[in-house]
Amino acid sequence: MANNNSATSTAQLRLASLSAQLDTTAPRDPVTEILETSLPPVRLHADALSALLDGQDQTWRKWTFEQLKHPLFEYQYNVPKEELVTRNQERTRHLAKLGFRPTWTEPKDNIDKDKFMQIQDALSYFDNGLSTLNGAHFGLYYGSIRELGSEAVQNKWLPLADTFEVPGCFALTELGHGSNPRGIETEAHWDFKEGCYIINTPNTTAQKYWIGAAAETAYMSVVWAQLYIPHPTDPSHPPSHKGIHAFLVPIRDLTTRSPLPGVTIRNCGSKSGLNGVDNGRLWFDHVKVPRHMCLDKYGGVNEQGVYESFFGDNNDQRFGGQLVNLSEGRVGLSISSDNISKTALTIAVRYGLTRRQFGARQVGELETLIMDYKLHQRRLYPLLAQTYAQHFAARAIARLRDADKTDLKLLKQFHVISSGLKSLHTWHLLDTLQATREACGGQGLKSSNRIGQMKADCDVMATYEGDNQVMLITVAKGCINDYKPTRIPPLANFTSQHFSDSTLLSPKFQLDLFQHHIHASAHRLHAAIDLSRAQAKAQGTPNIGLDKILDTHSALSQEFARAVIEHWILSEFIAQETLSSSSTSGTGSSPLTLMRQLHALWKLDMDQNIIRRRYLDEPVQERIRDLVGGLLHRVHENITPLVDAFGVPDHLLGPIAGDWVQANVAEGSEDI
Amino acid sequence: MANNNSATSTAQLRLASLSAQLDTTAPRDPVTEILETSLPPVRLHADALSALLDGQDQTWRKWTFEQLKHPLFEYQYNVPKEELVTRNQERTRHLAKLGFRPTWTEPKDNIDKDKFMQIQDALSYFDNGLSTLNGAHFGLYYGSIRELGSEAVQNKWLPLADTFEVPGCFALTELGHGSNPRGIETEAHWDFKEGCYIINTPNTTAQKYWIGAAAETAYMSVVWAQLYIPHPTDPSHPPSHKGIHAFLVPIRDLTTRSPLPGVTIRNCGSKSGLNGVDNGRLWFDHVKVPRHMCLDKYGGVNEQGVYESFFGDNNDQRFGGQLVNLSEGRVGLSISSDNISKTALTIAVRYGLTRRQFGARQVGELETLIMDYKLHQRRLYPLLAQTYAQHFAARAIARLRDADKTDLKLLKQFHVISSGLKSLHTWHLLDTLQATREACGGQGLKSSNRIGQMKADCDVMATYEGDNQVMLITVAKGCINDYKPTRIPPLANFTSQHFSDSTLLSPKFQLDLFQHHIHASAHRLHAAIDLSRAQAKAQGTPNIGLDKILDTHSALSQEFARAVIEHWILSEFIAQETLSSSSTSGTGSSPLTLMRQLHALWKLDMDQNIIRRRYLDEPVQERIRDLVGGLLHRVHENITPLVDAFGVPDHLLGPIAGDWVQANVAEGSEDI
């Protein structure tokens, strides 16, 4: 420790307080001393920071924010869901007319990537219902045709999808099959005589369920089904099961909008949020689908009527290959989560800087700003720091997405990390929305102030495109063998060491500790796995699967998975901090350094998984808490530019982020 | 520890796994061993347990649940808030006709307390909007008249309120003044000439805000205002400020329903939940209020035109005395929170016992029940145990409410503990709703399955009747002097002790540790307070207030407040367990014992505040985690009766708690 006398053991605190009563030199609390010695002031310009976050050129971002001032984008509350759905369709069509396309809908070589990234990114601040509808149509539906469809199918259907003239949906999930899509029951039988596929819903649990845009909006659907090929000549022979394939199936008449023959459509009904998306249920009664409408890049019946597949007989790998779009969707969810967190934090912090409560001695005297309460700072600023950290992690995984797709190791890393990030980013969003909602008191519930509404609309993010808990199982399963016992370095020893403040604040120490935490949790998990295997063997059931074992040790599995992803986030943050510090100058510490220090030390101070492991001695642990106190103070000094740098425009923030007294005058403000 | 060899140090786990490969005796994991040696099976009958929870005679409870089958109580979704409000008015009127009155509306000596407790309790399972409307009218409005009004006022207005013929509201909060109602700006000036009070809203921040039932429903309002008495003869003399008083003010014409002259009413607008309650905003423009309409039990202008008060000049104490109703409301919130947690847990557990996902080797094979995953159990069962614990705490605070009101020490304890319980119970509810929502996957969002809707409607519980964070400040402030350094016993030493399983599972050990945690946090907080005081003194600002100091050490303050309340909850639970064990017989452990053990050990294993303090040695801490594993196993064996005992009837549970496949057939289930 920098100065051993500054340890906050209670004995020393008492001593300090006693001696203060004896002489006149002021006793100083550890946080005051830290601010003077270990934490230099921060040099911060919101514009420069904003450029670090979102790039120097933000033309298209700003353009999009301008478009959102169109009356079509006024927020609506207290309207039936049918109206929200219609409005969302209009908004999507309007944007498509303006030239909006998500990145992946552009021809690969002729693309102003940055433009489309900016537009997409900017939209996500606005409304998760609109993002989700766009994601279902442009991401899942359009993306599947583009990734898996033949050229003819693409040439016919993509232009119609481009303009949202013929909206589509993506029908994988069934009533009985969500997290485990491999269990779906919808069937596609190849019919030799007719030369087409026949799609059928065999029972109630096989109905397609939750299909975004299916209830009202979509004319077309990408339908996932188990493919069966009958024996070409012997009808008594059981058909050959080829696993899951995707089919492009018209579900509504293009002129009458009625369901087509053989197709039954129902609404999933009212939801506690996201009612701007019409989720539907679909049944198929022996619907004939022409051969070319199978999205058969990786497998299907060829012109000769013979099934052939890039993956041969490996049904499981084929399905994985077909679903690469879903991983891309997860990256999108991480980015939107962060943007919505930024919006909520901007609202709550701005309100905290204008809202006063308590602290006056008499009626009429100015009360204390709630943002000046340390308790309020502790509630919001660590979330702010984590949002900064995640911002760079989401950008990094997006770069990994765009990297070489033939590198299988990279692909696997992309799949695993994007799954893990999706969990932590969306959970962080839900935590942030709850904390900011409460931080705004009753105002947080008022729809026009957005936070309550965002809570309702974003809750689903923990579930769709992969349930968060299941995603962390994916991470544990996907990574545990990268940390084979033999490859785990001997455990570092952090205890009984006295670290100076500058060490505790340094990227190296923080990253080392996060890394150590991965190794230590991998170590414990391996030991537990070995024990379970040995036990199973002794009991004569040696074929126990890894899934089962990981579940038996679910606390350890989840701890390990989180450790891997938290480390990834911190290391990407540090990489960015290093990059940016070489490009900026001036004295004092940089805002990214401040955010990274708070983010990492807050975890070391508060993360239940980390503190239970006692990697650090108690005095060091106490010193970390004091450092956190100092960092929160520095954040508070700079809080306005720190949230301004997010660049969320005023029209997306709601009245409490601005002049909320004026917004509440009696005249003309009825029922907002 | 019972058996030292069973410690799960990684070295030992490795050894066990290695030796298993060498001989044929099965290695056993610590949880298996714990189940055989330390945790006897549980004897459990849902009915007996239900009687323990809710009493032997549940006639009125069952009666109420029956009433809720009336079509008027069908859940409505996707309807405008105006319709929800009208429906809630109808429901309240209907119940009033059936004879429903909350406990406190009955004449004190002539009351079937148990009857009204049961009815009130049963209602809270149904809908928080209806509870809140009833709470605003019968609790806050009615209660204020009854507690503070003259006999004449009571005789006139209570009968009209009884039947909900003349609904009323309670107008304390203002746009500018929420958590700190002492800062309200609405003014009441005594007018000597006219012999009445004149109520006025001096500016925009003084508008009454969030007033439940004010926007549409209420004819009357209890309006809180700063009372000023002018000098009887000298108009140039500044008026004398008497602090806050309550006035019964008609706000709408009883026949036309229009706002009365001088009263402006606006709607607070759409909210992210609880839209069945019409929250409104009120302005008063020099509205005359007759002398007798001041609710002046503790202070007001007498017939001679002279101000007199039970509390003399102590404005602050007078306000506290007048607000005792709010504390009663907090008890009600704790009870409802627990009931809603029970409902959500029942839904999620029943779904978990019918929902299958993963684990089949081929399409069509039965998958694993999600409730069989240990990960899923870890997510839900500790919340179940805490709900059991809280159930008894809420009952205990209700008994304290009914105790002798002249005992000032008891009254203070009631105020402080009810504030703290309100925070922890409502936060527990929000955690439970989030966890159960996610545990049901997408189905958790479907309005008809209730959880998502309850989330939206209950979010406000963390804010109204006292913001949770502010409530914990109240606890810290109210209790820290009960733990004066001189009165704190020398800290017990738990470290370096090896506890047997039976000790770790015992009520005594668990309560001792919770108690120790209070003392240890009080100790740290006192040291910090002393330091701050000494520092302030040395800096020449010795008058620093306790509020400010507690905020400076906000982490310690909140830790201390939580410790006090958690200990209260555990000790009430243990008291009940002891009582009930003497009245039951049979072998095996009792369900309350199981729930208490899991509740307490889960906190010792997971509570961030406790584990960071390292009260226990690491091997003991690891053993506790293993014991938790064993307890979760025992809970799983008994999970059906454990939730059945809550007695939430099927019609309040939604389709996923029952036959959700049948509820989703294509025919007749459109848009549920």
Ligand SMILES: Cc1cc2nc3c(=O)[nH]c(=O)nc-3n(C[C@H](O)[C@H](O)[C@H](O)COP(=O)(O)OP(=O)(O)OC[C@H]3O[C@@H](n4cnc5c(N)ncnc54)[C@H](O)[C@@H]3O)c2cc1C
């Ligand atoms: C609003 C909305 C829109 C959607 N849009 C679409 C769409 O357009 N197209 C589409 O195809 N699908 C869509 N979905 C479906 C979505 O992808 C699924 O909801 C998601 O995959 C989760 O499946 P589930 O809801 O069936 O939950 P389940 O899989 O039933 O999960 C329930 C619970 O079980 C737990 N669980 C499951 N497996 C395990 C395990 N092995 N171990 C421990 N716990 C486990 C989970 O953690 C979860 O808490 C949408 C869903 C919603 C709610």
Ligand SMILES: Cc1cc2nc3c(=O)[nH]c(=O)nc-3n(C[C@H](O)[C@H](O)[C@H](O)COP(=O)(O)OP(=O)(O)OC[C@H]3O[C@@H](n4cnc5c(N)ncnc54)[C@H](O)[C@@H]3O)c2cc1C
């Ligand atoms: C739906 C609804 C119904 C209601 N019904 C009624 C009603 O019928 N009648 C009525 O009179 N009122 C009613 N209320 C008002 C309710 O009691 C207030 O909302 C509540 O007291 C909180 O006040 P606030 O919303 O102004 O939040 P604020 O007091 O502004 O609090 C905002 C934030 O500041 C924080 N904060 C405040 N003080 C401190 C501090 N000292 N230290 C640290 N942090 C602090 C809080 O923790 C909170 O997070 C209702 C409110 C709602 C939302």
